Amino acid sequence: MAQDGEPQPTDRDALISRFSRPEQTFPTLNETEIARLRQFGEIRSYKSGDLLFETGKRGPGMFVVLSGHVSITQRDGLGHVTPVIDQGPGQFLAELGQLSGRPALVDGHADGDVETLLIPPDRLRALLVAEAELGERIMRALILRRVSLIQGGIGGPVLIGPPHSAGVVRLQGFLTRNGQPHHLLDPEGEHDAAEIIARYSPKPEDWPLVVTAGGTVLRNPSETELGRAIGMIGGPRNDRIYDVAIVGCGPAGLATAVYAASEGLSVAVLDIRAFGGQAGASARIENYLGFPTGISGQALAGRAFTQAQKFGADVMIPMTVKSLDCSLRGGTFSLALDGGDLLRSRSVVVASGARYRRPEIENLDKFEGRGVWYWASPVEARLCAGEEVALVGAGNSAGQAAVFLSGHARKVLMVIRGGGLGASMSRYLIERIEATPNIELLFNTEVVALEGDEASLLRRIRWRSRLSPEEDSADIRNLFLFVGADPATNWLDGCGVTLDRGGFVVTGAQSEQNQGRLVAPLETSVPGVYAVGDVRSGSVKRVGGAIGEGAQVVASLHGYLGDAAKPAL
Numbered sequence: 001m002a003q004d005g006e007p008q009p010t011d012r013d014a015l016i017s018r019f020s021r022p023e024q025t026f027p028t029l030n031e032t033e034i035a036r037l038r039q040f041g042e043i044r045s046y047k048s049g050d051l052l053f054e055t056g057k058r059g060p061g062m063f064v065v066l067s068g069h070v071s072i073t074q075r076d077g078l079g080h081v082t083p084v085i086d087q088g089p090g091q092f093l094a095e096l097g098q099l100s101g102r103p104a105l106v107d108g109h110a111d112g113d114v115e116t117l118l119i120p121p122d123r124l125r126a127l128l129v130a131e132a133e134l135g136e137r138i139m140r141a142l143i144l145r146r147v148s149l150i151q152g153g154i155g156g157p158v159l160i161g162p163p164h165s166a167g168v169v170r171l172q173g174f175l176t177r178n179g180q181p182h183h184l185l186d187p188e189g190e191h192d193a194a195e196i197i198a199r200y201s202p203k204p205e206d207w208p209l210v211v212t213a214g215g216t217v218l219r220n221p222s223e224t225e226l227g228r229a230i231g232m233i234g235g236p237r238n239d240r241i242y243d244v245a246i247v248g249c250g251p252a253g254l255a256t257a258v259y260a261a262s263e264g265l266s267v268a269v270l271d272i273r274a275f276g277g278q279a280g281a282s283a284r285i286e287n288y289l290g291f292p293t294g295i296s297g298q299a300l301a302g303r304a305f306t307q308a309q310k311f312g313a314d315v316m317i318p319m320t321v322k323s324l325d326c327s328l329r330g331g332t333f334s335l336a337l338d339g340g341d342l343l344r345s346r347s348v349v350v351a352s353g354a355r356y357r358r359p360e361i362e363n364l365d366k367f368e369g370r371g372v373w374y375w376a377s378p379v380e381a382r383l384c385a386g387e388e389v390a391l392v393g394a395g396n397s398a399g400q401a402a403v404f405l406s407g408h409a410r411k412v413l414m415v416i417r418g419g420g421l422g423a424s425m426s427r428y429l430i431e432r433i434e435a436t437p438n439i440e441l442l443f444n445t446e447v448v449a450l451e452g453d454e455a456s457l458l459r460r461i462r463w464r465s466r467l468s469p470e471e472d473s474a475d476i477r478n479l480f481l482f483v484g485a486d487p488a489t490n491w492l493d494g495c496g497v498t499l500d501r502g503g504f505v506v507t508g509a510q511s512e513q514n515q516g517r518l519v520a521p522l523e524t525s526v527p528g529v530y531a532v533g534d535v536r537s538g539s540v541k542r543v544g545g546a547i548g549e550g551a552q553v554v555a556s557l558h559g560y561l562g563d564a565a566k567p568a569l
Contacts, residue, residue, distance in 0.1 A: 024137075025144040028090040029064065033134055034117070037064055040127045041119035052093065052108040052116070055155070056213035058231065059104040061120040062094035062138075068114030073107050074154045076183075077211035078192055084154065086111065092138065095145040096179075099125060099309040103213075103231035105155030105181060125312050143306060146179065153183035157230055160185045160193045161208030164383060164457075166369040167220045168208045173379045174223045177274035177281070178232065178317060179302055184208075204455075223273065223318045224338060233316050241332055241344045242268045242314075244557055247321050247491070248351030250277025251543050252533025254304040255550025256349050260557060261311035268343060269308065270319045270335070276301025277353045278485065278534075279543050281375030282397060283404030287426060288543055298377070300543075324348065326495040326526050331564045333528065346564065347557055350492070350505055350524070350531040351550070354485030359392065362449035371458025372450070372479050376401040381408040384478040388413065390461055392447055393482030394421055399429035401480055402439055412439045413474070415463060419443050450479070487535050498525040505531035510538070520556035522549060528560055 029037075041064070046052060053059045055075045063070070065087055072084040072093070084106055087093055093108055093116075101121040119127060128135035149155045156175070161168040163186055175182045185193040196217065202209055206219040212229050227233050244260055246253045249271035261267045274280060282297030291300075308315060320338040328334055328344075335343045356374040358364060364372060373380050376391075381404065388411040391402050398414070399421070406412050414433070420443065421430050433439050444466045451460040462473040487503045498506040507530070508521040522530045530553050533539060533546035 021144055024140055025148060026085065026087070026091060027137055027141055029092065029134075030090065034064060034066070034090065036131060036134060037117060037119065037127065040123040041117040044116050044118045046110040046114045046116070048110055048112045050110045050114075052110065052114075053104040053106075055105060055107050056103050056231070058101050059094070059098050061101070061118055062092055062098050062124050063108070064092045064117040064119070065089050066115040066117060069111040070114060070116075071109045071111045073109070074105070075107055075213065076155075076158050077213055077215045077217075078158060078196070080192070081107075082154065092141075094124070094142060095149065096142045096306060096309070097146075099142070099306075100315070105149055122312070125310060128310055139306075139310065146181075149181040150179065154181060155213075156181035156183070157213070157226070158183060158185060158211040159208040160187060160190075160196055160211065161202075162186065162188070165204075165207045169379060169383065170369055171208060171210065171221075171223070171226060173375075173377060174226070174274065174318075176377065176379055177276065177298065179305070180230070180232070224320070227318045233319055240266075241346060242266045243345070243561060244268075244347045244349060245270065245333070245335055245343055245345035246349045246351055247271075247335070248277065248353050248488075248533070248535070249275040249305070249315065249317060250351060250353045250533060250546065251279050251301070251304070252353075252546035252550040253277075253349070253351035254301065254308060255547040256351060256532060256553055257308040257313040257315070257550075258304060258311060259551050259554040261308060261313040263554060263558070265554075265557065265561070267308075267313040268345065269313055269315045270321055270337070270343070271315075271317045272320045273318055275305040275315070275317060278356075278375070278397065279546075281377055282400050283376060284400055285543060286428060297543075321352075321491050323491055323493070324495045324497075324529075326497075326529065331528070347528045347560055348530070349553060349557070350489075350497070350529065350535055351533050352488040352491070353534045355488050356481070357484045357486055359447070359481065359483050361447050363452070364450060366456060367450050367452055367458040367479075370456055371452070371477055372481065374481055376405055376480055380478070380480070381405060384409045386410050387478065388474065388476055389478045389480065390415055390447070390474070390476050391480040391482065392416075393480075393484075394418060394424045395482060395484070396424075396426055396429060398482035399425050399433060401482055403429070403432050403436060405480070406436045406438050409478075410438065412436075413442065413476070414439055415442050415445050415447055417444070417446055417466070447479070485534070489535060495529075496526050497529055497531075500537040502537075504537035504539075505535055506537045507531050520553075520559070522553045522556055523560075528564070530556060 070087045074082045074084050187193050210218040243265040246256050246269045249269050257267050257269045279297045280301040284294045286294035322336040325334040332344050333348050385408050389409045390413040392415045394416045402412050402414050445463050447463045449462040453459050461476045464471045489503050532549035532553050
């Protein structure tokens with residue numbers, strides 16, 4: 001208990017203490033600062049008990065409390081309500097989702113009569129750009145609030161299922177990589193899950209059951225089904241024509257989105273899985289300019305994703321682009337999306353990267369998502385804590401993953417087809433691997449077969465030396481494959497974009513169709529269509545190179561769009 005003369009803790013103090021950096025997460029604005037915000041919003045009044053925003057429904061923007069108090073609570077689909085914080089005069093109510101009007105992750109009730117200044121998403125973005133110092137404080141708070149919600153398991157869908165099941169791992173990875181709060185209930189020991197399980201009687205293939213904030217229950221949904229159910233994507237407006245459509249949300253696509261949107265272009269970004277691409281799954285990137293201690297791919301991509309939203313880019317994830325129609329008149333392109341939607345744009349940037357390559361291993365398809373992984377995130381690391389794991393690959397991504405996994409697994413068996421690492425891996429990673437005692441290297445070796453149990457979970461791998469016919473094996477339940485990737489360009493079939501023999505997009509003077517005309521270095525054989533990053537033929541397969549190309553292509557976009565707007569002579 002507090003001694004006489006000491007300030008007594010309030011309920012709000014106790015709630016705030018749950019958050020990291022509370023003074024930055026919940027700052028209080030003074031009258032001068034609020035006056036500067038008034039031009040961006042309008043006054044809204046609420047009676048006691050009124051809802052300002054509701055979990056699972058699209059939020060109207062950021063509220064600045066002028067008088068009264070607002071109680072913030074978290075409500076999940078199982079009916080649980082948890083206090084989060086109480087906000088009073090000078091406080092603002094929002095988190096990252098309100099940059100783009102996403103569904104709210106919490107409820108906000110007026111506690112008595114309340115007067116607020118409501119700043120809608122488009123005006124909030126304008127505020128962040130126009131008011132640099134104040135905008136920085138607000139943006140930092142929005143980011144920290146989302147991080148706190150994620151770390152505390154507050155908001156978002158409830159996943160019910162065995163932690164090691166393929167569906168649980170798949171959807172946890174999807175939500176984690178997209179920065180979406182969620183929490184998992186194990187049916188073996190969680191009483192809260194019993195009623196749902198009894199009602200829906202799930203079969204093994206139904207795991208996980210996913211309960212949305214509104215109480216809807218999904219059986220092992222696809223990423224797209226889950227994304228639509230929780231409001232991550234709403235689909236394009238068929239009547240809108242964007243200045244540029246960017247297909248792919250990896251480093252190249254994100255860089256294009258940030259620079260294009262910040263320079264006033266209307267931007268749509270589409271990705272089938274998550275922002276960050278393959279780079280987003282990197283445990284630690286240590287050779288990217290400006291980060292001497294390294295940064296995770298998730299953190300780097302997350303910052304860029306937030307920047308793109310700040311400048312007004314429409315990011316649609318998960319969204320599959322089926323095809324590109326380059327034949328339309330009027331200087332527009334049409335992208336056919338899953339679900340039958342169409343998105344129209346005056347230009348297109350191909351940043352679709354590459355799909356993970358699948359080596360010739362017996363029974364590989366049987367164990368994908370059931371012990372075979374193509375990336376190493378904290379979700380997968382949790383599955384192999386204290387166990388022996390195997391990793392196939394010899395590039396930088398493989399090296400980064402091996403070092404990361406070595407901090408969780410008892411032993412990392414690194415299987416390398418060639419006779420060394422020097423030709424394909426950065427020297428700093430080789431030295432790090434050589435200095436890590438629980439990483440064992442097997443050179444001139446290939447994994448040839450996988451074995452499992454009656455539940456189709458990986459239990460054993462077999463490998464063979466390329467220098468002798470003998471096979472060896474080990475009881476290993478998690479195999480990580482980092483053997484490169486093939487370009488994701490199938491959706492370009494039929495639109496006239498030239499590809500090289502490997503399926504990568506040819507740009508600039510390399511294309512025979514471009515010879516004889518002046519073209520930008522990143523322009524494809526189809527005017528108005530550009531390619532950046534790993535999907536481009538001849539590109540440097542590095543994060544820094546992809547980001548550089550994303551920035552570079554924006555100048556070409558301005559030139560093309562400016563010329564397209566000029567009347568023909």
